[in-house]
Amino acid sequence: MARRWDEVATRLVAERGGALTxxxxxxxxxxxxxxxxxxDALVRTFGTxxxxxxxxRAEAYxxxxxxxxxxxxxxxDGTWRRVRHLAVAPAVADVPQDRSDARIDLMRRVRSLAPRxxxxxxxxxxxxxxxxxIAQTLGLSQGAVKRYLSDALRALSSSIEASDGLPAGAGTTRTEGDHVA
Amino acid sequence: MSPEPRDLAEALSHEADAAAARPVDLGTVLRASRARRRARRRTAVGAAASLAGLLAVGGLVLAVGTMGPDLATSTADGPAVESAEQMQSPASGGPAEPDAGGADADGSPVAPQDQAQFGQDLEVVAPETLNACGAPIAPATEGAASQLTAVVEPPTGTIAPGEEGEAVVRVSNEGTTEVVGSLTAPAITVSAAGITVWHPDLGSRADAVPLRLSPGESVTVRGRYAAAACAAGDEAATGGSLTPLEPGAYALSAALAFTSSTDAAGGVLVSPAASVIVE
Structure with missing residues (x-):
């Protein structure tokens, strides 16, 4: 049964606020x-x-x-990247020096993936x-989710191999996908 | 070399645990959400009013064009008289009456709490127009919508079919701050299975009286009702033409319009239903 939106918002923030953050x-x-x-996402969700x-449902929204x-x-950021070379010198390749900190390295690579x-x-x-x-949460088809996961893992793999000096596949770039419904 | 799922989970978990993001400010979220809803409602009402105006003008022009110059005056007078009747009729389907079907101006469904009676940004509807004969009764105002609550005290006795009775309504301040403003007389609705079977025609008698309630304080007001049955077609009928209610169990609910004197905000308080026996 549907409840008052502000009750749902209050419960969502109390119970899932940390997870969402x-x-x-x-x-x-x-x-x-x-x-x-x-x-902003909470206001967009409950402001409508x-x-x-x-x-x-509110959490999925x-x-x-x-x-x-x-x-x-x-x-x-992509727009800025396209014109950045006009304003600043190229950045030095950001490869972690400390190979032992693999977690940080992996997170950096995850964040370089396309948002979806x-x-x-x-x-x-x-x-x-x-x-x-995942499909229900993001409003995508199961096939799309499988494809995103597969592409993401392949991109991560290519990125790791490239930094290890191994033959790399297609490089990872942060692409700009359409909005999720 | 593809990353192991375990490594990914560990890296994500470690990263998330290390985050020291500030907590969500619930108050800001609720205030901003209300503001967005209010703006959206204003836009929807404005668009509906503009569309209604355009349709009215278009219809008038079409009627004048169809009937010719000789009939133009009488054609134009027809809808004008009809509109005046609708305005005088307390529970007619006029523009001030909230849509019992729960649809927004753009046709999308909205939750009951988004309807006009809960709005603070729109003109407060007259409480006696909230429930129309044969239509579902308005849902009770929920606590979070207002710090004022209204409760109908269950009648101690029974009422005979066709007779009039008096209902006592207790209005309480359940909030933590003083409430100052004005309150109209309660419009008592008689319903059966959630459908309005009788509602009053308060008209000018619904004059507002001053109200000042500290937190926890309450005040009782009284409203009259009749054990009579009305249908959608009776909205334009005058008193005395309604048939007595069949004996049985019915429900009484009260609607009162409150306007705050501090911020001019207002709304209609609707009480939960209390049972009454007609026999």
Missing amino acids: RYAFLLTGDAEDAADVVQ PRFQLTLP VRRAILNAVIDRSRR QAACIVLRYYEDLTVDQ
Whole structure:
């Protein structure tokens, strides 16, 4: 049964606020950005009247809104990347010197994925959701989720092999996907 | 070399645990969400009003064009008289009446709490127009929508079919701050299985009285009702033409319009239903 939207919002923030913030942080890599993105996503979700709004549905809406915000930011960053060479000198290749810190390296590579690929990776390997659950959460088809996961793992693999000096496949670039419905 | 799922999970978990993001500010979220909903509602109401105006003008022009110059005056007078009747009829399907079907101006379904009675940004509807004969009764105002609550005290006795009765309504301040404003007389609705079978025609008698309630305080107000049955076609009928209610169990609910004197915000308080026996 649908409940009052502000009750759902209050419960969602109380029970899932931390999880949503961590999800946003894993996608943005910045704690302040993550908090802003979650705040905006909540307002976008609850600022629009929705029929039969339940807690799980609200959480799915917020996660989609977070991903859309990350995609928007990625597009803005992409625009900046295209003109950056006009303003600044090229950056030195960012390869971690400390090979022992593999986790940081892996996270850097995850964040270099396209936003939807990164979101699928986070939901699959951090939230431990099934492909079906990821599809429902992000409003995608199961086939699309499988493709994003497969592409993401292949991109991560190529990136690691390239940095190890092994023959690399297609390089990883942060692409700009369409918004999630 | 593809990363192991375990490595990915560990890296993500470690990263997430290390994050020290600031917590979500619930108050800001709720305030901003309300503001967005209010703006959206204003836009929808404005668009509907513009569309209605365009349709009215278009219809008038079409009618004048069809009937010719000799009939133009009488054609134009028809709808004008009809509109005036609708405005005088307390529970007619006029524009001030909230849509019982729960649809927004753009046709998308909205939750009951998004309807006009809960809005603070729209003109407060007259409480007696909230429920129309034969239509579902308005849902009770939920606590989070207002710090005022209204409760109908269950009648102690029974009421005979066709007779009039008096209902006592207790209005309480359940909030933590003082409430100052004005309150209209309660419009008592009689319903059966959630459908309005009688509602009053308060008209000018619904004059507002001053209200000042500290947290926890309450005040009782009284409203009259009749054990009579009305249908959608009776909205334009005058008193005395309704048939007595069949004996049985019915429900009484009260609607009162409150306007705050501090911020001019307002809304209609709707009480939960209390049972009444007609026999």
